[in-house]
Amino acid sequence: MIPFLDLTKECKFMDRMLRNKWMIALFVLPALLLYTFFLPLPIVNSIYYSFFDWNVVGAKVFIAFDNYRELFMQDDIFILALKNTLIFTLESVLLQLPIALILAILLSSKLRGVMFFRNVYFTPVIISGTAVGLLWQFIYHSDIGLLNTAARAIGFAGFDKAWLSDSEFAIHAVVISVAWQFFGYHMVIFLAGMSTIHSEVLESARIDGASEWKVIWYIILPLMKPFIAISLILITTSSVKAFDNVIALTGGGPARSSTVLALHMYSTAFQQMRYGFGSAVSVFLLGLNMFFTLLISLMFRQGRESRGAEK
């Protein structure tokens, strides 16, 4: 069978072309080198720098863990930034996840205008955090702000206050503005999740007399677990590195009361010019980021395994 033989020869020729080392290097190396130089390598450098006392003018002095000791023992603003970052993370989860989930469930029923609502809710996601932060300054503004204008209009004049000057409220103000910006993003993730659930499953449960709450609790939520995990990872990791929305809305103020880790890294490294110390903050930020990613993946993997064991 000559054609058959020809084919294997051609396949080998093809195979050799696809395994050509020079070709592979030509296609992969430019991206790989640039990527390695600007993402993984700087992380290693960050860790390295964090062991030094290093100002712009002076020489680098190795001080082992002194930067970290200073962070936890002497730097009150770091502790505040850490506390705010954790508040930010927790509140963002508590605010965005339920809203996104409820809206996704409502929008995945057979309604007219589902696409319209979905696309409207997603709109703020595409805008820069800087613009959103500045915009919300107007919403919270004590004289002309939307909140106070609305409060006065409906007669709650006592509700009226200078929101962003309140050092207790400032960080929560940022959380609310970020939730406004991103709930639509998580809703879109959950809508993708809802589309993987067959409507017959839900229908048959309803026909069997399950209440809407039971359908949500026993059918929808368990099936949505992987999507909830993705959302949780995205919310926690983006909260840990929050910067744009904070600096644009409160600037970390009043009197640093709403500062966060990324802002503290920025101000120690680029305003006080302490590269080593700033690196220690950024390493901590990275660690917290990894911690949340691992924690959530582990939590949800365990859930999956135990479910497998039940079968």
Added chain:
Amino acid sequence: MSLNQFVKRTFLYGFLFLIAIVVLYPLAWVYMSAIKTQDDFFLHPWGIPRSFHLEGFKKVITEHHLHLNILNSTVISILTVGIVMLLSTTAAFGLTRLKWQGSKLVLAFFLLGLLIPVHSTLIPIYISLQGLREYLDPRLVIVLPYVVFGLPTAIMILSGYFSTLPRELEESAVLDGSSIPGVFARIIIPISAPAMSTVAIFTFMGTWNELLFSLVFLIKSEYQTVPVAILQFMGLSTDWPKVLASIALTIAPSLLVYMFLQNKIIQGVTAGSVKG
């Protein structure tokens, strides 16, 4: 439809519309306020404009030269998108269509970048590019980290797309005498337009909106990108319609892109979350 159902529907739509207003009204307000006179703005800050005034837009250009910042952002974003497209299509092709041991590992190495907070790379990147910034325009230098921050997502999307393409594509082209780069340029690239446009949109938006690196890298005001410029504006001026005109201009490109490509953008997010 029973009365009960009718009431339920009405409430549901009422609720959905309420949230739509909460989302859209502040955005519409930016534009309504930008065209108000200062008096109109202070008398009715949240009302419908009683005047049509382009003074705010004029001032941000003539007094604050915002057009320079818009130009910077545009050039930086377009350069970044172009280089990301070139590097990510070639890399994704090499990782998914060429045959070599370790290609899976290298792909995983690229995707690791999705987990790294770019904030933690700022100080080392700033230091390592210090020398380069003395010779080159910092607006060009900043493109380097921007490109790299776009690569992991781009490679994820493109390698996902490339691996769904049938092997016969290359085979028939090679048998017709085409080389590997020829196959890449003439076969793979043209049929990958949908995935490539998703990559372009996401990279563009990420770069256009980026603040932290711009803030650190671009010190001179004529070099700054739009987010840095409007951030500094806010502290300088109490002429609110003018400030809002600057915000209006800043968010316009993103809103325009979104208006035309909303379904595509949302599908991109959906595809990412289903795979992730």
